[in-house]
Amino acid sequence: MKDPVIELHNLTKCYGKLKAVDELSLQIPKGEVFGLLGPNGAGKSTTILMMLGLTEPTSGSATVLGFNATKNPIDVKRKVGYMPDSVGFYNQLTALENLVYTGRLNGIAAGELRRRAMETLSQVGLEAVIHKKAGVFSRGMKQRLGLAQVLIKQPEIIILDEPTLGIDPSGVKEFLLLIRQQSRQQGLTVLLSSHHLHQVQQVCDRVGIFVGGKLLAEGSIDTLSHNLFASDPFLVEVELEDTIADAKAVAPVLKEIQFVKKIQATGKQLTLSCEQDVTADIVRQLVVNNYAITGVHRKRYDLDEIYQRYFEDNLKEQFSNEKSSGFFHRSFFRKRSRQ
Numbered sequence: 097m098k099d100p101v102i103e104l105h106n107l108t109k110c111y112g113k114l115k116a117v118d119e120l121s122l123q124i125p126k127g128e129v130f131g132l133l134g135p136n137g138a139g140k141s142t143t144i145l146m147m148l149g150l151t152e153p154t155s156g157s158a159t160v161l162g163f164n165a166t167k168n169p170i171d172v173k174r175k176v177g178y179m180p181d182s183v184g185f186y187n188q189l190t191a192l193e194n195l196v197y198t199g200r201l202n203g204i205a206a207g208e209l210r211r212r213a214m215e216t217l218s219q220v221g222l223e224a225v226i227h228k229k230a231g232v233f234s235r236g237m238k239q240r241l242g243l244a245q246v247l248i249k250q251p252e253i254i255i256l257d258e259p260t261l262g263i264d265p266s267g268v269k270e271f272l273l274l275i276r277q278q279s280r281q282q283g284l285t286v287l288l289s290s291h292h293l294h295q296v297q298q299v300c301d302r303v304g305i306f307v308g309g310k311l312l313a314e315g316s317i318d319t320l321s322h323n324l325f326a327s328d329p330f331l332v333e334v335e336l337e338d339t340i341a342d343a344k345a346v347a348p349v350l351k352e353i354q355f356v357k358k359i360q361a362t363g364k365q366l367t368l369s370c371e372q373d374v375t376a377d378i379v380r381q382l383v384v385n386n387y388a389i390t391g392v393h394r395k396r397y398d399l400d401e402i403y404q405r406y407f408e409d410n411l412k413e414q415f416s417n418e419k420s421s422g423f424f425h426r427s428f429f430r431k432r433s434r435q
């Protein structure tokens with residue numbers, strides 16, 4: 097990879113016998129939005145703390161913007177903005193006052209403070225409430241103020257630990273889109289940890305799937321999907337205007353298409369398992385044979401399915417592992433079901 101700004105090399109952290117992070121190697125290039133995904137206890141926060149030099153690795157290294165995070169934590173902190181999973185403010189101070197205070201702590205010159213704070217609040221969409229006290233802010237507004245606190249020092253990288261925790265679903269989407277927009281406009285590199293699979297899918301360039309301290313897979317959604325499901329049949333769903341009795345009725349029409357292996361019919365829907373993407377041939381054959389089509393859908397695997405597939409494979413492999421994957425499975429899905 098060309099010029100990675102974050103480089104983790106065999107990064108490992110043990111707490112007694114527990115390997116919280118297990119030989120993690122990862123590179124993130126400038127400007128990328130990377131999602132670290134995993135259930136409770138997967139090791140996401142521990143990884144982030146090592147990248148910031150806030151906890152020492154047992155072995156391996158974390159290099160951020162060319163600095164070894166363990167040896168040069170101050171240099172890393174100067175250029176990296178970090179938003180922990182729970183952000184604290186002075187509730188009696190307004191949004192602007194809070195941000196001016198953070199700016200001062202970050203060494204921004206007094207003459208520039210107020211202007212920079214106002215600018216940053218508008219960047220995160222809080223311009224209308226700059227004089228409101230932080231104590232009355234909703235969770236979503238607090239997260240925006242937290243992001244402003246991170247952005248005011250104009251970092252090169254921002255690291256957000258579970259930034260969407262506690263925000264309602266529409267707020268989550270807006271907030272993640274705001275993060276992506278900041279990344280695109282400012283060339284910011286973003287690393288965020290999350291278990292919000294669907295939303296993360298929409299904003300991250302790449303994701304890493306992290307379970308039991310190990311990175312099981314990394315890549316774009318398309319790459320992960322391709323690697324995982326390459327040997328699976330290609331599914332095409334066709335909606336017809338009229339109900340068909342059973343698959344046999346339509347089989348003669350489609351049997352000419354080489355890669356169609358299985359046809360199922362339920363009501364007005366046909367599901368075809370194919371060895372290759374022959375969607376266009378299927379549609380052509382049906383139309384030629386006077387079937388009225390109302391919809392065609394090519395199945396694309398989403399992050400939930402990708403995650404589950406990796407997770408299930410991992411579960412099989414680690415069955416005898418003392419760190420019960422069943423625990424991770426349960427805790428992950430419990431956490432998701434609470435959303």
Ligand SMILES: Nc1ncnc2c1ncn2[C@@H]1O[C@H](COP(=O)(O)OP(=O)(O)OP(=O)(O)O)[C@@H](O)[C@H]1O
Pocket residue numbers: 111114116134135136137138139140141142143
């Ligand atoms: N200071 C510590 N001492 C002992 N064990 C720890 C410590 N910090 C974390 N752990 C353990 O390390 C493992 C990884 O924890 P970590 O907080 O990094 O996971 P996570 O993926 O961020 O999960 P969560 O979403 O719940 O925060 C867990 O089993 C946790 O109990």
